[in-house]
Amino acid sequence: MARDEVGPGLLAAIGAGGVLGSLGRWAVGLALPHTPSQVPWGTFLVNVTGSAAMGVLVVWVLSMDRPHPWLRPFLGVGVLGGWTTFSSYAVEGRDLFASSSPWLGLGYVLGSLVVGLFAVGVGVTAGERLFGRRR
Template sequence: MGSGMGSRPARTVGDPPRPRRAAPLREQGPVVAVVALGGVIGAFARYGAGLLWPTATGAFPWTTFLVNAAGCAAIGVLMVAVVERRPSAHRLVRPFLGTGVLGGFTTFSTYTVDVQRLLAAGHVAVALVYLAATPVAALLCVWSAAALTRRVWRTT
């Protein structure tokens, strides 16, 4: 064992791996920047969808539902494309597109607010259908888009 404050005892065979230290800001900075930039792009796209297809009070929130489903399908395609087909893609592609653009585009916080508003307005049946249908649709969209992407790439 060393005597300095930052010294660590030497590792021996069989020791568990040491936890990875947080990357310095110069390594995290570009990731944070592309996630933020992508998030702005995705949020603007979602906002635009809401302007184009507004939801009437008490109605099923189709715009939010379809935005979340489409975003989840895009995540399925992206993960196959970047993780399986192009693992050598630039290290910022996945954070920019996945966490940033698609994270900003999908809106599960709006989903919960929609459910609360529907319940508060007494539209219990619509709220419960929406509450159940959204995560089911999201998971089905991720899975089916990933499976279809794999299948398409297998045949090309």
């Protein structure tokens, strides 16, 4: 997207998507609370599902002849950007390292990374089955 195509409408679309994704992540955090010494399953869940959804989204958008120019920014940057969270992942990983379970912290940090990368691959594969091979 060219710099001159960025305007208030696009920024509003990204912001609206971010609100939706962030509210969803907040709800998951309420449903799956944790203490600093426990695995933050809510953050793990949103990051892994967000990774899978990003894989599907990329294939879906690339399968379209002329996707709306705001579709990927709204869903990818806004909704999935608000849904997933690197900052919480980093802080919660640090909390686990600092607690009495540094091995649990290491498992969480590495496990989230590996499972997230795997989830992107699963999402791309699912997207290709649904929408055809990427161009």
